[in-house]
Amino acid sequence: MQVQPEKIEAINERILNQIPKVTGSNTQLSAAGQEVLIKAQGASKQLKDEFAAIEHLLLGLLMVKSPVQQFLIDSGISEKSLQSAITELHQGERVTSATQEEQYQALNKYAVNLNQQANAGKLDPVIG
Numbered sequence: 001m002q003v004q005p006e007k008i009e010a011i012n013e014r015i016l017n018q019i020p021k022v023t024g025s026n027t028q029l030s031a032a033g034q035e036v037l038i039k040a041q042g043a044s045k046q047l048k049d050e051f052a053a054i055e056h057l058l059l060g061l062l063m064v065k066s067p068v069q070q071f072l073i074d075s076g077i078s079e080k081s082l083q084s085a086i087t088e089l090h091q092g093e094r095v096t097s098a099t100q101e102e103q104y105q106a107l108n109k110y111a112v113n114l115n116q117q118a119n120a121g122k123l124d125p126v127i128g
Contacts, residue, residue, distance in 0.1 A: 008075045015067045036060040047086070055086045 040060030044052040
């Protein structure tokens with residue numbers, strides 16, 4: 001998946017500034033939010049997973065017309081590329097527990113683990 005972090009950050013800031021702010025204790029999920037959860041649950045069933053995980057929520061967000069969907073599309077994320085990344089992430093396994101994500105090696109595979117580098121003394125000290 002070709003994703004540009006700088007572009008994602010700029011679009012994310014723009015969308016977050018456009019979203020209405022809610023105060024008080026009686027907040028509810030919007031109709032679009034409810035639809036995302038339904039689509040995520042459907043995606044988990046389609047993948048024969050027992051629980052809906054973060055990746056299913058991302059699929060749900062891609063399936064429901066909203067500013068977030070457009071944000072993901074503008075960021076270079078398509079349903080097909082996300083499905084491919086999920087298949088690679090799962091490595092043939094299904095989501096069978098609520099804590100399945102802890103078993104993925106996504107951090108080591110797709111990012112630099114700064115905690116690990118700091119513990120190994122591989123980061124320059126911060127001078128402040």
